[in-house]
Structure formats: structure tokens, C-alpha cells
Amino acid sequence: MRLVPLVRVVVCSVVLYSLAASPSAIAGEVSVGQAHQKFSEDAVSIKAGDSIKFVNDDNVAHNVMSAGPGGSKNAGLQKAGDSTTILYDKAGEYRVHCGIHPKMKMTVKVD
Numbered sequence: 001m002r003l004v005p006l007v008r009v010v011v012c013s014v015v016l017y018s019l020a021a022s023p024s025a026i027a028g029e030v031s032v033g034q035a036h037q038k039f040s041e042d043a044v045s046i047k048a049g050d051s052i053k054f055v056n057d058d059n060v061a062h063n064v065m066s067a068g069p070g071g072s073k074n075a076g077l078q079k080a081g082d083s084t085t086i087l088y089d090k091a092g093e094y095r096v097h098c099g100i101h102p103k104m105k106m107t108v109k110v111d
């Protein structure tokens, strides 16, 4: 019978989809890495009151700066292994870059 393997594939796909979808369903905090002098996300969508945890999983220092409604948020110097959480309490679009590596850029959209 070929029916059983097909059922297994469908069940596995549903489980994987649920696991992949769950992080965005949980509001509150999103993690963004900075390995190889690159933000792990090009763009992130969150809700007002959510935060982003910028993790320096790189082997060099970074300085996350976030400009948007309500001014600029500067996470300060982050040594390798450090992480800093930035709260986004105002809706709008934020341009995020690294003060040390200008090529590191991403966008945060807050609804």
C-alpha cells in the first residue's frame, strides 16, 4: 500500500509548518543575529510594544542604531557575545544600521 507513506508526508508537513509559523504568532520579542557582519533579517514586522533582541553572535563588536518615530535608539557598543534588547513602542518604520559597519542595514516595521 502506498497510502501510508503519503499520510506520513502530509502529517510531517503540517507539523513542520506549525513549528515554522509559531515564532511569529508569539508577540513580544524577536531575535536578530549579526553573524558575519550582517543582520540575520533584512526586515522584521512587529507590533508597537514589542522588542527586538539584537544578539551579537559575531566575533567582532557591533553598535546597533535604530532611527525612526520618536528619534534614534542607540544600543551602544556590543562586544562579541553580548545582546541588547530594544523596545519599539511607537508605530512606524525604523531604519536600523550598525554604527561601526555601515553596510549592515535592516528595516523594522512597527504596526
Ligand SMILES: [Cu+2]
Residues within 6 Å of the ligand: 037, 061, 062, 063, 098, 099, 100, 101, 104
Ligand atoms: Cu557592526
